[in-house]
Amino acid sequence: MPRPGFVLDVDRSTPPIVFHHGEGFRLEKLPAGRSRVLYPGEPLAALDDADAAIRHALDHPLGDSEPLRALLRPGMKLTICFDDISLPLPPMRRPDVRQRVIEAVLDQAAAAGVDDVHIIAALALHRRMTEDELRHAVGNRVYDAFAPDGLLYNHDAEDTDNMAFLGTTPHGEEVEINKRAAESDLIVYVNINLVSMDGGHKSTATGLASYRSLRHHHNVQTMLDSRSFMDRHASELHRSNWRMGKVLKDAGIKVFQIETTLNNDTFGTSGPMSVLQKREWEWNARDRATFLTMKAGLDRMPLKARRAVFQAWKAPYGVTSVQAGEIEAVHEVTTQNVFAQQLVEVQEQTDVLTMGLPYISPYNVNSVMNPILVACLGLGYFFNMYRGAPLVRQGGVVIMGHPTTWEFHPVHHPSYIDFFEQVLADTTDPKEIEARYEKQFAEDEWYRHLYRTSYAYHGVHPFYMWYWACHGMAHAGKVIVVGGETRSVRRLGFSSASTLQDALEMAEDVVGRQPTITHLHNPPLVMADVKVATA
């Protein structure tokens, strides 16, 4: 029986805690008596037979939906869309759950005589997936059957001839999605719900959308009004997507949603990485030796080699659930399954929130974790891993550990370089950035060209990363990066500290002496269900 996540109060006997630190680790001793560590739950049991569970889900849909096979008929247009390279993190070992689901859907489509099938990577404004990445996601069999005929491809949000405008929400939000999907008799969306932000109407309304549509919820105000975007019911991001989902439905778009959840088995139960999934005070001598050997080896390796080692890691996730059918009914169950793995109740907020940022974020798979992604991962994703209230109090301090090197992947992140060099050199204020620079980057022909023909994130994407972090930036009184490259950290508008102890000293200038500290021991993923006593 896997143990759930929990909160450890740090005392004098608590050993140093592992902080992820990019392509490496730091061991940090947290002050006793006022620190606590939020541990993720142990991996939930995986489904014994994921394929059978998939077939069962297709045949027993949730909500107001017929089984998939009843929706399939000869002569129909079927479009299968799937989550892109940004999920899951790290990528999962083969077979990827998307492959399993897509194969099951194709089996039923073939049985029903459906022969007009397109498969689309729903990547919105993310970079295009390479052939290897597509093969990894959908499997060789599917890839070889569809890609050579141009029937398996990446969504292109800048292909204006192949985008369909479907209307506006009562809030004036324009809804525009991939034309092939919009003109299909049925969209089957294949999702991986790694965190509670994923899925639901966001799959189609965001994954297949264009800048024209995305700008209505990928903006500063929406992010500031999402408390947090990991909690759908408190998230303006999701309210906007749900409104767009209604426009899609009213326009006659029929979506059969298939959502899957994964357990926390990120680093496995054997091999050196498995120690990262254990709680430090439970390490035996072998675990300690393994960790120290691994750390020493990594510390001596050149960055490129370390990056190659980490990026090659494929997680042995187990599939914990598969839901299919009507979007909202499916997503309610999916979210509960995500919470069952990740949610941990935490009493009261903290003065100082610490986090060790790993080597990967949704936007640097097989790539470089540049400083903007560091900010996004820490103040966007990790900070928002809460329900109820942020883990850190208003005006508190967020301390993030990451090397934050001034380095960018020139192919994947060209507009990030310009954003970092030109925009952040001018201002770090999200609203000012949005007002003065977003349109220019979003409509830049060169970025468009690279997004469409190379493997570049869209020109506007670094802005979204910055917006993702704006709730955290507005909430925190100070952000400190431990062990980061000082000039990069300064460019982000944060403070730099060499050690955690220095950072805690700096934090005291903001939150006072002897602050309470909470460490988010992430990954594997953990989400805080913060309970704040009412006065």
Added chain:
Amino acid sequence: MKALVFSRKPARYAAAMVAGALRPGKGARFGPLTLRDVDPPEPPNAAASAGSNNNDDWVRVRPRLSGICGSDLATIDGKSSRYFEPIVSFPFTPGHEVVGELDDSSRVVVVPVLNCAVRGIDPPCDMCAMGRINVCERTAFGCLEPGLQAGFCESTGGGWSTSMIAHRSQLVPIPDDLSDEAAVLVEPTACAVHAARHFGDSEVAVIGAGALGLLTIAALSYFDEIAPGRLVATAKHPDQRFWAKELGADVVCAPGELDRVVRTLSGSMVLDNGQLSCGFDAVIDCVGSEDSLAQALRIVAPGGTIHMVGMPGVTTVDLTPLWYREVQLRGVYAYDHHDEHGDDFATAIELVRDKDLGRLVSALYPLARYEDAIEHAANAGVRGAVKIAFDLRDERERKR
């Protein structure tokens, strides 16, 4: 009188080249520049003049401050082009950025160009007749020894001394409200003014934020003709970044970032070799190096113009884009006297006052510490300085 004298000594010149290559400014220590007691320069023999020039036209100027310019540093470190050899006369006292005092105690700035009027050549050459004294065709002729400017001419002396001579046509009176520190920047500012005219509503990139680059930015901003938000400058060092912004640049970036900034602002596409498909209409190169010219060629728009303001030397650069994209390469040297837009020096005085450019004088040295002064000037950017000058106001010989 006391003067720094630059002699023709090939062996020491070679030593300066080596020393200057190892550490900028070290040519002062190992090269042919020495501090000496010399006789003050005398007005030229009027008989040598074919025209109206006579001794009454010449005055003694006692320098108060005299700046150290990039061209001085290039000379001292042995980096100057041999092109100048016929229009320089040895031994000479450097120093052409001069604010000095006349016998009647009035202060003047010296226009150092030794044009036809100064050389007593009448009728003047075609260029001088048009007021384009900076490109005078007679800089090696007339009543003076060869010399493109005072500070490179044996006959006139230069500002790095306690006494020099100047023709009355070279004198620009300095208003009382302008400090010596501000006044010493008038001559380099006039260069910048000359460079910054005629840009109209274009996008301009200024490469280099040394003294000349910063003054050019100030001049461009003063004329207020650049398209809003489109005056981009590069700066290597934090203080240069500050000054570039302070003096009017809209965007300041590191030299390595300029290509991307221009790409962004011009909406350019990029070819595989990094070549931009379009670029800026105007690029002002205030560095004059191989790298800066190559960068200028990368970022200038087809049909655009590269303005070479910084003094270049012997340079190897691929001129294919110049040809293929019909780019103009415009040399920009010194200043006009009677430009159709007005006198460059008069405008420079207004600009110096308007932007309080005297702030850019970072350090003053006595002549005796010339090695320190030149090393400081040669490493000004790294050391957070802009303009280094000699302070001659307290030199004893000056009062004789």
